[in-house]
Amino acid sequence: MSKQCEMQSSSCNFHSNGPLLQTEQSIRSEVSAISPLVDKLMAFIKKCQCVPGNEIEVEISLREALANSVVHGNHEDTDKHVYVNCSCVPDEEVSIVVRDEGTGFSSADLPDPTAAEHLRSMHGRGIYLMKSFMDEVRFERGGTAVYMRKKAAKAHDRGRSSL
Ligand SMILES: Nc1ncnc2c1ncn2[C@@H]1O[C@H](COP(=O)(O)OP(=O)(O)OP(=O)(O)O)[C@@H](O)[C@H]1O
Ligand SMILES: [Mg+2]
DSSP: OOTTEEEEEEEEEEETTEEEEEEEEEEESOGGGHHHHHHHHHHHHHHHTSSTTOHHHHHHHHHHHHHIIIIIISTTOTTSEEEEEEEEETTTEEEEEEEOSSOOOOSTTOOOTTSGGGTTOSSSOHHHHHHHHSSEEEEEGGGTEEEEEEEOOOGGGTTOOOO
């Protein structure tokens, strides 16, 4: 287990559509802690087979959400933590909540990164990517938490990446 991962718990319960596999993780607010956590969560997601063939979209979205929480939410304050709750229903969907200890923000008035005046900007694409790759992205708790959900592709669409 990564040293940066301070708490781990996993469980298996039952959902109307089958087993519900969950894991809770947290990291200190350091950029270097993001990749080990992404690797660990993606291994869990792949093992659960909740979005077979679409893991890369979830990985990109997860990485963007964690980066936002560590950098914008907690301002890389190592006394603060980022918490992740990941729930998988095999062959159905994955849902992920990333929560930080910051003051939040308003997601309503974010600039559109595809607008001509922003195309050359080096930033401002993370949330756009998350919304492009996931089926649902919702900000909660005043912007200190983001809820994301991706449904499994139908069996005949698997392998046709949306990237
Ligand atoms: N957890 C958060 N806490 C506080 N502010 C946030 C949080 N997440 C996003 N934001 C705000 O929303 C803005 C847009 O986020 P987004 O991820 O789209 O772009 P970015 O982080 O600025 O750049 P990029 O992700 O492309 O490197 C951020 O600049 C920040 O102001
Ligand atoms: Mg970002």
